Amino acid sequence: MTRTIITGTLIAALMAGTASADTLREALVSAYHTNPTLTAQRESLKASDANVAIARAAGRPQVSVTGGLNRDLSRSGILDTGGDATLSVGADLNVPLFTGGRVKNSVRGAKTRVEAGRGTLRAVEGDVFTEAVSAYMDVIRDRAVVELNQNNVRVLTTNLEATQDRFQIGDLTRTDVAQSEARLQQGRARLAVAQGNLTSSEAVYRRVIGHPPGTLAPPPPLPPLPKSEDEAVRIALTDNPDLFAAQRLATAAGYDVRVAEAGRLPTVSGVVSGTWVDELNGTFGNGSAAQGSQTTAGLSTTVPIFQGGLIGGRVRQAQALQGQAFEQVVGTERAVVAATRAAFANYYATERAIQAQTVAVQANELALEGVRAEQSVGTRTVLDVLDAEQELLNAQVLLVTAKRDQYVAGFQLLNAMGQAEAQDLGLDGGPLYDPLANYRRVAGSWNDWATDPIHAPAATRTVSPQEMPATPILTPDLVPMSNDPSLPTPAIITPLGPTGLPSSSTLPAPAPSTSTTGVTQPRR
Template sequence: MVRLTSVAALAIALLAQPALADTLSGAIASAYETNPDLAAQRAVVRQVDEQVPQALSFGRPTVDVSVSEQQNGLDFADNGRTSAVGLSINQSLYRGGRTRSATNAADARVLAARSRLRATENTVILNTVTAYADVLRYAALVDLNASQVKVLERELQASKDRFEVGDLTRTDVAQSQARLENARSNYIAAQGTLSNAREYYRRTIGRLPEDLAPLPPLPVLPGTQGQAIDLANANNPALLAARFDEAAARYDVSTIERERLPSVGVGLGANYQKFNGGGGGGSFVQQGSFFTQSAGIQLSVPIYQAGAVASRVREAQARRSQLLEVIGSTGRQVVEQATNSFVQIGIARAIIQSSQVAVDANALALEGVTQENQVGTRTVLEVLNAQQELLSTRTDLLTAQRNEYVAGYTLLAAVGVAEAAALEVPVNAYDSTLNAKRVRHKWNDFDLDPNAPALPLPDPVSASRSVTIPPR
C-alpha cells in the first residue's frame, strides 16, 4: 500500500480540485450581489431613511386648496347656487423643539439600520464561507469514503481468494464483508451530507458549487483574546445598532415631553365665493361674488391633557430602559462570540497538528500491518482496524481544518470586519448613505420612486387547499 503523508493527503482530499471554476472571493461577491437577506436589509435601511424627511416635514409649510359647489333651496324651491374656491397656507413657527428632537431620533434610527445592514452582511459572508468550506470538506469526505470502499473491495476479494486455498477462515471473509458494507453505508451517508451542503451553498450564494478552488489563507485575525474583545466592543455592528436604538429612544422621550410646551404657527388664507341666484321667489340675492383674505397667528398653550402625555413619557422611558438592557445583553453576546471563536481557532489548530501526526503514524502502521498479515503474523481484523483508524484520522484532520477556517471568519464577524470592503472582495459596493442624502430634503409630494413590478399571484385555490401528490 502506498503511504501518503498528511500534507499530501489533505492536498488531495480537501484542497485540490479538478478545475478552478469558482473561488471563495467569487462566492462572497456573488452572495453580496444576490443574497435576498442582504437585499431585504438594504430595503429596510431605505425605509428608515424616510423617517428623517417625515420628521422634518413638521417644520415646513402646508398648502391646501378647497373647491366647493353648493345648491341651496328654500321651501323646496331653488334659492341659488354657491361656488367657492379657497387657498390656505400654514406654517409652524415653534413646536416646543419637537421637530428637532424627532429629527434627531430619526437620524439615530437611520444609523441603527445601517449598523444592522453591516450585521447582516457579516452574517451572510460568514454563512458563505461556512457553505464553501463545508462543500470542500464533504466532497473530500466522499472521496475518502469512495477510496475506502475500493480498498475494502480489494481486501474482500483477497480474503476470498485466500479462503479458497485454506489460508483464511470464513470468519475472516465475514469480517471483510462487514467492513465493506459499513464503508458503503458511510459513503452513501457522505454523499447525502454533501448534497445538503451543496443546497445550503445555493441558498446562500445563489448557485450550485462547481469545482471549488482551495481555501485561501485566512485574513489577518486579532492576535490576542483581549484584542478581539476590544475590537468587538468597539466595532460589532449588532452592538452599535443597540446603542443607536437607545439614543433614538432617548430623543423620543424628549419629543413627547415637549408636547407640554407652547406652539406657535401662522396662517394665510384667501377665499373666493360666487352666488348665482335661483329662479324661486324666495331668493334674496340674485347673484354676486366676493373675495376674502385672512392672516393670523396662533398660540397654543397646553394646560391639561388628561394625563395622556405623562403616560406616553413614562412608556417611552420604559422603552429606553429596555434598550439599555439590550445593550448590556448584546455586549455580553459579543464578548462570548469573540472569546469562543478565538478559543476555537486555537483548539482547531492544536487538533490539526495532532491529526497530521496521527495520519502519518496510521499510514505507516497500516503499511506495516498489511505486510505482516501477508506473512501470517497479523489477522485480517487487525488490517481492517488499521484501515479504519487511518480513515478516521484523515476525517478528523479535514474537520479540524474546516473548523479552524470557519472559526476564523466567526471571529472576524464578531469584531465586525467580515465584510466585502474589509476583506477587499471586488464588488460593486452598496453605499447605505446615498439614499439618505437623496431623500433628506425632498419636499415635493409627487417625487416618488417607481414601484416594483407586480408578481404573478398563485392559484387562489392553493390558499385554502393543498395539492395532492399524484401516484407514480
C-alpha cells in the same frame, strides 16, 4: 492603521485563486449581489432613510385648498336672496413656528435610526459572508470526506476479494470473510451518509451563494488574527456593527422621550387663509354683486392644560422603551464578547487539533503499512488490518473537518471584530452599495409626488426550469426567474487528497481601531 493592514491582507488573500475553479472571492461576490437577506436589508435601510423626510415634513409649511358647490333646496324670508347655488374656494397656509421640540427631536431620532440601520446593514453583510464562507468550506470538506469514503470502499472491496480468494485455498476462515464483508457494508453505509451530507451542503451553498457549486478552489489563507482573547474583544468592542446599531437605537430612544415630553408644551403656528364665494344667479340683500372674498393672517396657539394623563402615559412608555434599549445595549455587548471569545477559542483549538490530527494521519499510515506486512506473515489477523484501515480513515476525516472548522472559526472571529464586511474584503464584482446615495436623494425631499419605480428583486432565484411546477405559488410575472436559468449542475469533484483543506498562515495580532460605542444622551 492595523485595521487597514488586516483589510489589505484579506483582500490580497482573496485575490489569489485558481483560474479553472470557482474561488471563495467569486462566491462572496455572488452572495453580495444576489443574497436575498442582504438585498432585503438594503431596502429596509431605504425605509429608514424615508423616515427622515417624514419627520422633517411636520415642521414645514402646509398648504391646502378647499372648494365647495352648494345648491339650496329651499329659501324663504330674509334668506331669499334670489340665488340657489353657491360656489366657494378657500386656501390655507399653516407654518409651524414652535412645536415644543417635537419636530427637532423627531428628526434627530430618525437620523440616528438611519445610522443604526447602516450598522445593521454592515452586520448583515458580515453574517451573510460568514454563512457563505461556511457553506463554501462545508462543500469542500464534504467532497473530501466523500472521496475518502469512496477510496475506503474500494480498499475494502479489494480486501474482501483477497479474503475470499484466501478462504478458497484454506488460508483463512469463514469468520475472516464475514468480518471483511461486514466492514465493507459499513464502509458503504458511511459513504451513503457522506454523500447525503454533501448534497445537503451543496443545497445550502446554492441557497446562500445563489447558484450550485462547481469545482471549488482551496480558500486563501486568513489574514493575521489577534494573539489573545482580550485583544480580540477590544477590537470587537470598537468595530462590531451590531453593538454600534444597538447604541444608536438607544440614543434614538432618548429622542423619543423628548418627543413625548413635547406634548406638554404649547404649539404656535402662523396661519394665512383666503376665501372666495360666488352666489350663482343671485344678489345679496343690498343689491350688490353676489360675490365676495376674504383674506386673514394671524397666529394660532394651542396650550394644553389637561389631557387626561395621555402625555404622562406616553412619556412613561417612551422612557420604558429607552430603558429596554439600554438593557439591549448591554445584552448586545455580552453577545459580542461571547461570540468573540468563542470564535477565538475555536480557532486556536482547531489549530492545535490540526497539528495533532496531522501526526495521527502519519502515524496511522505507518501503522497500516506495518499491520499489512505483519498480516502477510501470519502475525496479524484480517480484523487487525480492517481496524487499522478504519483508524486511518477516521484520522483523515477528522483532519479535514478540523481544517474546515479552523477556517470558519477564523472568519467568524473577523466578523465578530467587525472586519468581515464588503469594504474589508475588497470585492471587485462591480461597485459596492452606497447607503449614502439613497439618503441624500430622499431625506431632504419636499416633493409630495415623489415616488420610486416598483421594486424588482435584485436577489436571484435558484429554481431551475426543471424544478418549476405547472402552477407555482410565485409566478414569473411576480418574481422574475434567475438571470441564469440553466443553473449548471455541480462539476466533477476535484481530488483533494487525504488532508483536503490548506491550513492558515501564522497569525500576528492586530490592534483596535477607533470609533465611539458608548450610549450618549440626546440634547434637549
